[in-house]
Amino acid sequence: MDEKLKEALETPAFRALLVGDFSKHLRIPSAFIKNFGGRSLRKCTLRNPSGDCWGVKLKQKEDGLFFRKGWKVFVKDHFLEHGDFLVFEYGGGSEFDVTIFDRTCCEKNVEEAARRASSNLADSRTVDDVVRIERPASVHLAETSSGSVLFKSENTWFTKTLKKFNRNILTIPKHVALAEGLVSDAGLPSRETVTLQDPTGRSWLAQLHVRADRRVQMARGWGACVRANEISPGDDVVFEFVKRGVLQLHIFRGNVLTYIPRCL
Structure with a gap:
């Protein structure tokens, strides 16, 4: 056995x-x-x-x-x-x-439950998770649970509003993981790690885990990045794929832009 x-x-x-x-x-x-x-x-x-x-x-x-x-x-x-x-x-x-x-007898998706709870308290425009895969570059207004953040890039990117349960592990949207080659169409892992870069140039190697439902999660390394940048619940983070396996972080604290990305 x-x-x-x-x-x-x-x-x-x-x-x-x-x-x-x-x-x-x-x-x-x-x-x-x-x-x-x-x-x-x-x-x-x-x-x-x-x-x-x-x-x-x-x-x-x-x-x-x-x-x-x-x-x-x-x-x-x-x-x-x-x-x-x-x-x-x-x-x-x-x-x-x-x-x-949950009541479907499937393992509960806590992030999805958090989004549903947030949508019940916010207006119909509010979402936790915003994904853009568009070219050429254009200005996007991302509506998050804490407000709007302005971001412009030619690269694939997505946003997360940090919750308490995201401090040590964070899920990458499925279609972003597919588009960036983190997971295969069959749901098999294509990479074991990604590199996280903060606005000051520091970097962390974050391990990737693919769950049974094909969700890709960043684990070890992500928590260290959160602590080093003092990212708190309620802060919005934009994850930009500047190249394969490398994510540039742009941090918005309480609707205040702390880093203005350069237009590519």
């Missing part, structure tokens, strides 16, 4: 369907507590598939052990809804790996 499959089958796990007042707390099944080895857990770490972690305190009540303080933040950051289905895998210690499924 494949070692990874064997490990997955041996990992203790429980499942939770989100109903009722799930946003306030969530009960850990009583039969699962035996996996703690007699230890009394007071706090734990919830890790999502992207590797981001949330600290949550546990509270023992008459009717069971509950995820309590910090759970509301996890719910909010992942846009959890009534009918979502969560799988908690426990590898020991105080850490749980959490996989989220």
Whole structure:
């Protein structure tokens, strides 16, 4: 048997369907507590598939052990809804790996859920993700969740409004990844890394991962770039492919242009 499959089958796990007042707390099944080895857990770490972690305190009540303080933040950051289905895998210690499924029984696309939530609060022109693949160069007004940013280039580019869950991993739109040769038509990875360049000329090598649904994500290296440039949730970032495998970053902070790209 494949070692990874064997490990997955041996990992203790429980499942939770989100109903009722799930946003306030969530009960850990009583039969699962035996996996703690007699230890009394007071706090734990919830890790999502992207590797981001949330600290949550546990509270023992008459009717069971509950995820309590910090759970509301996890719910909010992942846009959890009534009918979502969560799988908690426990590898020991105080850490749980959490996989989220929506009502279609498919793994939940948190970025898409964030876009839907934003569109409900903004007017019909507001979008999180704007993609342009056009030549010759023309001026484009990109509408983002924090306003409009003006950008001009002959190159392929896309924008992202940074969310908390984007700080360590970020998804590249599928058709951009195809157009720039990051993934094949069959969904197979064509490159393992891309180079990120900031406005000051510094660069980072970011690893690429292709998910089962063919989404391409930037992981290791992207987080270091975010921290070095102090990019915060709500900032808009334009990713411009200046050449194959090289992305120039243009950062817009709170609707203030911090870097004006040179027209090519």
